[in-house]
Amino acid sequence: MHGTWKLLEKLNQSKNLNLTEIYQTIETEFAEFENELVTLMKSEIELSDKIFTYVTTIGGKRLRPALVLLSSKICGKTTKSSIKSAVAVELLHTATLIHDDVIDESPTRRGSDSVNKIWKNRLSVFTGDLMFAQTLKILTQLNDFQAINILAETAQKMTEGELLQIETKKQIDIPLEIYLKLIEAKTAVLFVASCKLGAISSEFANEKKILALENFAKNLGIAFQIKDDLLNFLGEQEKTGKPQGNDLLEGKLTLPMILALQNCHPLQKKEILKELKKGIDFQKLNFFINFIHKNSGIKNAELMAKKFVSEGEKSLEIFEPSIFKNALLSLLKFTVTREN
Numbered sequence: 001m002h003g004t005w006k007l008l009e010k011l012n013q014s015k016n017l018n019l020t021e022i023y024q025t026i027e028t029e030f031a032e033f034e035n036e037l038v039t040l041m042k043s044e045i046e047l048s049d050k051i052f053t054y055v056t057t058i059g060g061k062r063l064r065p066a067l068v069l070l071s072s073k074i075c076g077k078t079t080k081s082s083i084k085s086a087v088a089v090e091l092l093h094t095a096t097l098i099h100d101d102v103i104d105e106s107p108t109r110r111g112s113d114s115v116n117k118i119w120k121n122r123l124s125v126f127t128g129d130l131m132f133a134q135t136l137k138i139l140t141q142l143n144d145f146q147a148i149n150i151l152a153e154t155a156q157k158m159t160e161g162e163l164l165q166i167e168t169k170k171q172i173d174i175p176l177e178i179y180l181k182l183i184e185a186k187t188a189v190l191f192v193a194s195c196k197l198g199a200i201s202s203e204f205a206n207e208k209k210i211l212a213l214e215n216f217a218k219n220l221g222i223a224f225q226i227k228d229d230l231l232n233f234l235g236e237q238e239k240t241g242k243p244q245g246n247d248l249l250e251g252k253l254t255l256p257m258i259l260a261l262q263n264c265h266p267l268q269k270k271e272i273l274k275e276l277k278k279g280i281d282f283q284k285l286n287f288f289i290n291f292i293h294k295n296s297g298i299k300n301a302e303l304m305a306k307k308f309v310s311e312g313e314k315s316l317e318i319f320e321p322s323i324f325k326n327a328l329l330s331l332l333k334f335t336v337t338r339e340n
Helices: 002-013 019-024 027-041 046-057 063-075 080-104 115-142 145-168 176-201 207-234 255-263 266-278 282-294 297-318 323-337
Strands: none
Touching: 019 027, 019 063, 019 323, 027 046, 027 063, 027 080, 027 115, 046 115, 063 080, 063 176, 063 207, 063 323, 080 115, 080 145, 080 176, 115 145, 145 176, 176 207, 176 255, 207 255, 207 297, 207 323, 255 266, 255 282, 255 297, 266 282, 282 297, 297 323
8 A cells, every 4th residue: 555655646746657657547447448348349249359359459559548537537536437438439439440441441550450451341341330339339328418419529520520631632732720620620529529528427527627628638639640740750660550751652741741831932832732743652752751851841840749738738727736637747748759
């Protein structure tokens, strides 16, 4: 017991926790979430069980369920509804990733073979659909109209984000405001849903706290996606699971390129857009990466990510000091310092 209090004292005093320490603050609740997730994903159909087991094995950082649990804690209490909400957001997130890999024909996910690489598109789509169905099942168990509305709106916004991405893929010059709208819909909305679900399930949240966590999550989600864009140019393939510049090869114009185009000479911008219209192959990749570096695309994207982190920190000022507040603040720092 003495060792536990020592750990809590360390976490309470620390300004920057690493990911392991962040998860230690919700260790018991996170174990409940994992058990609930594994139980729910058990299937009498052998193939389905095999795919679910594989998806669980290559699972990511589990940031969204962690946000649910931390948000419930910072508001006062984690309940059974908090655990179920954490499972729901993880299932929704995983389902969208599986469908994304089918649409993008991606052979890898987090450095491992994607579900569609192993089981092909048809089974992948059914697996994603089954996860969506399980998410709906959890919603009925929550028996909370507000929670149902949050996840329904989130699913709608994420789908709209996917449609917007398809629409903008035809464009070679994406305005910054459209890019920010896109990443808010594709990434930040599920972060927001996670924090709101955690807050309302705590039973002690008020509108002020819910709004603060909503603003925190929005800034966290945008900063997270900007860092993903940066890692595509700066990260090591062994850690990110993707080769440098892969977004460009897939025809995705992300923030570093958008900001570089804003910063270059108008005549150079015209030439770059002309080249982009022709398409990018591996031989041209280094030319475009060098263009982004020389025109401060990377530097300015990093500064923008830090700005969103700063805004996220301000959102939590209404909460009293606690290990859970420190954990959320550390997640913001982790977002822009991570390597994968």
